[in-house]
């Protein structure tokens with residue numbers, strides 16, 4: 282029995298997200314990203330094709346030695362200008378009914394009390410379709426935009442993330458009991474004995490509570506995570522319901538999936554508690570020759586400067602390493618997972634920073650007919666991948682073409698859903714409404730017994 286894979290449209294609220302230079306193509310409309318109609322049109326196209334979610338990446342600054350020459354980002358529209366995906370998801374929530382809405386937010390950009398409230402609000406607005414891609418950030422400039430001197434050290438970023446999600450779990454899962462909200466026009470709006478302060482006191486945060494929103498359909502959003510270093514895998518193993526990887530090939534993916542699932546079991550979860558989404562982009566032709574010709578056409582628009590800048594591997598002082606630097610000589614504080622993947626994929630020699638940049642653009646590209654693309658996707662599924670984050674070349678064209686030509690082939694093979702399951706995003710993806718009992722957030726259900734007031738005190742006051 283073939284298991285359908287999950288398909289997310291991997292996008293960003295900017296003109297040049299991953300495949301830099303493609304916004305210049307005549308058929309590209311990603312430069313219209315500030316116009317909500319572009320996104321509503323795309324969301325409805327994806328929903329008609331039964332995509333599982335729109336997955337918005339996001340960053341809070343510029344890559345590389347942005348305090349040096351950062352003109353490349355501005356020239357290339359490389360994630361600047363960019364708009365906030367969290368705000369955009371509100372508009373998409375009211376323009377769709379079933380597709381998931383995933384946003385990326387890093388732990389330095391928003392206080393967890395405020396972020397938890399934003400997410401609960403979106404989960405209410407979308408009737409339970411929000412997901413959060415937990416990231417720790419990758420940019421010195423992105424950190425300096427929030428008062429830090431530079432990007433926090435890699436290991437410390439994950440410790441920070443652990444406290445951040447702890448605060449959010451307490452607010453989402455523990456502050457309000459399930460039957461606290463009454464809305465009784467003859468009595469109380471909510472039962473004060475069932476709404477609790479969380480009194481979080483930690484290394485980075487002190488949060489009294491209670492959570493201001495009443496429980497949303499999912500309470501905790503579906504939890505994605507992106508980060509593939511060993512620290513990233515440990516974090517994913519403990520917290521993620523789904524993790525986003527961009528492995529260079531199915532063998533490297535299989536090894537990472539097995540390792541992360543092993544860590545999940547060590548963390549008290551089950552191997553199936555965590556799913557894996559591989560990032561892939563597609564060049565589709567009715568014939569192999571047509572696909573190859575289209576790939577050559579995309580190559581014509583590629584911005585090498587953009588790829589080098591985006592994969593900017595910076596040294597601890599924030600200086601971008603020269604492209605010919607051997608990766609074994611690189612000491613970086615940013616995304617270590619990409620280095621590990623490059624070194625796992627290129628084993629006949631020591632790879633360089635240029636190899637990493639080239640891999641970022643090419644290794645995830647699948648070129649062929651719809652049937653050949655479906656064959657490749659089956660190979661990734663055989664490696665243990667549960668879903669695909671579809672990376673676009675052009676918006677909306679890349680997704681329109683995938684939906685028209687590849688999705689029907691996948692559906693015929695049982696590799697893509699033909700209908701949405703009922704319920705919230707978590708129910709659609711995993712078959713149950715709340716985080717399961719093995720997730721650390723579950724420990725906070727009923728954990729705060731100091732109600733706003735004791736029932737007997739209130740009864741007396743009421744008398």
Ligand SMILES: Cc1cc2nc3c(=O)[nH]c(=O)nc-3n(C[C@H](O)[C@H](O)[C@H](O)COP(=O)(O)O)c2cc1C
Nearest residue numbers: 338339416417418507508509510513525616617618
């Ligand atoms: C596939 C993938 C996608 C990522 N997307 C983002 C993103 O959209 N925004 C962001 O700030 N960081 C992103 N990151 C990096 C994360 O911030 C991560 O927490 C970390 O800094 C790098 O992860 P690693 O060193 O564990 O691989 C991504 C990392 C990976 C592997």
